[in-house]
Amino acid sequence: MNTKNKNLFFNESDDETVIVTIAPETSEEFDVEIIAALEIDELDKEYVAVLPINPDEDIPEDELILFRYSEDEEGNPEFEGITDDEELQSVASAFEQYFNKATNELYNDEEYLNDIGSYVPGVRIK
Secondary structure: OOHHHHHHHOOOOOOOOOEEEEOOOOOOOEEEEEEEEEEEOOOOEEEEEEEEOOOOOOOOOOOOEEEEEEEOOOOOEEEEEOOOHHHHHHHHHHHHHHHHHHHHHHHOOHHHHHOHHHOOOOOOOO
16 A cells, blocks of 8 residues: 555544545445555455445445455555455454454453453453
8 A cells, every 4th residue: 555545544633534435336335434454465465444434234334344455557546345255264364363463452451351241241352
């Protein structure tokens, strides 16, 4: 991801959210917020995890959507759905590890994560 797009998508301001419109060929366009981006060396590609801004019946609320990320010759972002099941599993696993690590670093206290069930019944972190 080029520096311009990285700064746009992941600005340091908590007051500002960058909204990206995804326009798939098979359905209507929808707006998303980019939550994270990863380059997966073994696949030699970049990927983004996004959250829908205004979910509807086709797009569940609070469900992360994963896209292959690339840039055209001018550096403009391009998002492509992941249709290969094996690739999708690898990407989902990489993002799961990324978010687990980020959560552990944020709280820097595994005891908090292990004890979360006492605060939120039915939730268990493995």
